[in-house]
Amino acid sequence: MDYFPFFFDLKGRSLLLVGGGDVGLRKARLLVRAGARIALVSHEVDPELKELLEAHQGEWLASDYSAELLEGRVLVVAATDDQALNEQIHADCIARNLPVNVVDNPPLCTFIFPAIVDRSPLVIGITSSGKAPVLARLLRAKLETWIPTRYSDLGQLAARFRDAVKTRFSNINQRRKFWESTFQGTVAERVFNGQMEEAERLLQEQLDASDSQEQVGEVYLVGAGPGDPELLTFKALRLMQQADVVLYDRLVSKEVLDLCRRDAKMIYVGKKRDNHAVPQPDINRLLVEQAKAGHRVVRLKGGDPFVFGRGGEELEELKTAGVPFQVVPGITAANACSAYAGIPLTHRDYAQSVKMITGQLKNRTSELNFAEMIHPNQTLVFYMGLHTLELLVQGLLEHGKPTDTRIAIVSQGSTPEQRVLTGTLVDILAQQEKAQLPAPAIIIVGEVVELQPQLVWFNTSD
Structure with a gap:
């Protein structure tokens, strides 16, 4: 390695900073956070740097640099654009075995400032050994989001x-x-x-x-989003990577599952129309049993667990059993699939409200209030409605929805297999009969569908 990553205790220690401009200010901000007392040498000083010194028991020496100023210092930072002066400071420090940093001049440095992720007392320093500081800062930005x-x-x-x-x-x-x-x-x-x-x-x-x-474990009810793994929240990813057991449903994509902890026990509890791999009561029982065994359990659901995901039923069971739980929202299909299809759910000129509706009708009978769905200036989003598409279209038309109302089917939204079919209430059934778009899919009804051809950006096909 080019540099050994020491961590200095600077609390109450005196250091010399030569240069009172913007570069010196940036270094001073870091140093005072570590508790250092700064002696600044410069004829002129940035107003903010002056305030920083006053607030942190520093001093401003409005004079030229001299080697005598090094006495009693634990390290030195040169933040000037005077090459000759920088070389002199470096030579003086080397003669006294003082750590020295000449900003943006690695050959004159015996230590360098890392890019810092500060979670004190946890502190992470990242360095490129002075060769690619921008790369180090980009890595720091990634770590900031992960931690x-x-x-x-x-x-x-x-x-x-x-x-x-x-x-x-x-x-x-x-x-x-x-x-x-x-x-x-x-x-x-x-x-x-x-x-x-x-x-x-x-x-x-x-x-x-x-x-x-x-010890009793805990259950994390996690929304996995619609399929694209980059739509996961940071919290969802963190919990997925520390879970001992993962119960997942049919709508969770393989790419999302691949982000779970490698040695976690994976239990498939998916449901398909008329084919439930594990009935809901058994899922509830499994969650309780695994948590009571001391495991950290992720219940991974496609989309958002509280939007047609029966998450509330599972939490009721956990609450009764005395099992602690958390809920992590996910990006629901209405938001993700409409965005990836280029269909805004609201628009000042087309729709001022959104109604999300399940098309999975209980006991195969219609329980939908179509009278509320025919109002103009609103967008309707049907979940799990592909197999009841004919019933939905007929209900809307019978209750007065105009025949030329725009409608879209977004199949496997946000994934590479995404397909979008658009039409009107009078021709969408014939189009779907020909196209045979597969589930999972959402159905969007409303004037906003007109915008799809001009706003689409994701790879889709009709």
Whole structure:
């Protein structure tokens, strides 16, 4: 490696910063966050940098640089555009074995500033050894999105319990196992949800109980979105990658399943019309059983679990059984499929409201209130309605919906297999009879469908 990644404790320590411009300001912002006391050498100083020094017990030396100013410093930063001065500062520091950084000049640096992900006490430094700083910053941006800010709270909670855990477990392997369980279990989830008092209570309970009794697991009801794995939320992905058991349905794409923890137990509980692999009561029972066995269980549902996903029924069962749970919303098919098909659900000139309706009719009888669906300036979105398409069209027409009302079928939306069929209420049945678009599909009815040819951007075919 080009540089060894040390982490300096700068709290209350004095360092020298040469250069009072914008570059010096950027470095000073980082250094004061670590508690450093800055002595600035510059005839002129950026107003914000001056305020920063005053707020953090720094000092401004309005003079030329001299080697005597290095006395008592723990490190030096040169932020000037004077090459001769930078070389002099470097030489003086080398003679005194002082760490020195000359900004944007790696040959004159004995240490460099990393791109930092700050979740104190957890701190991640990323460096390209001065060769590609933009690349390091881009990687930092990715890590910032992957690591929740509440990791800081989790680290601080662990610090408060560190001595108690060392006292309880004399064996290092026991301590490691305890902390791994804590950082990947219910305690961590409480922290990530901002429930600090509850997290601390649970951690104390687990410490008191140690491994003398079985712990109840937790169920995460996770919306997997419509198929495109890039539409998953960060929280969904995090829980999927730490689950011990995953129960998934038919609408969850293979690409999304591939993002689950590799060694998780995968249980298929999908449902198809007239063919339920696992009936809903058995799914409810499975969730309770797996959680009671101490597992972290992800119930992975296509779309959003609370939009025609029967998530509420499953949570009722978990609540009755005393199993803790969380709900992670997903991007529902109405939002994703309409966007990928180029059909805005609302538009100032076409529709001011949206109605989402299930086309999966109970006992094969119509329970739909078609009278509410014929109003103009609204968009209708039917879920699971492909097999009842004829009934839906007839109901709309019989209740007065104009025959030229636009309608679209979006099949396998947001996936590479997506297909879109558009027409009117009087010709869509014949078009579908010929095209045979497969389920899963949503049906969109309304004037907004007129915009599809000009707004489509995703790879679709008619």
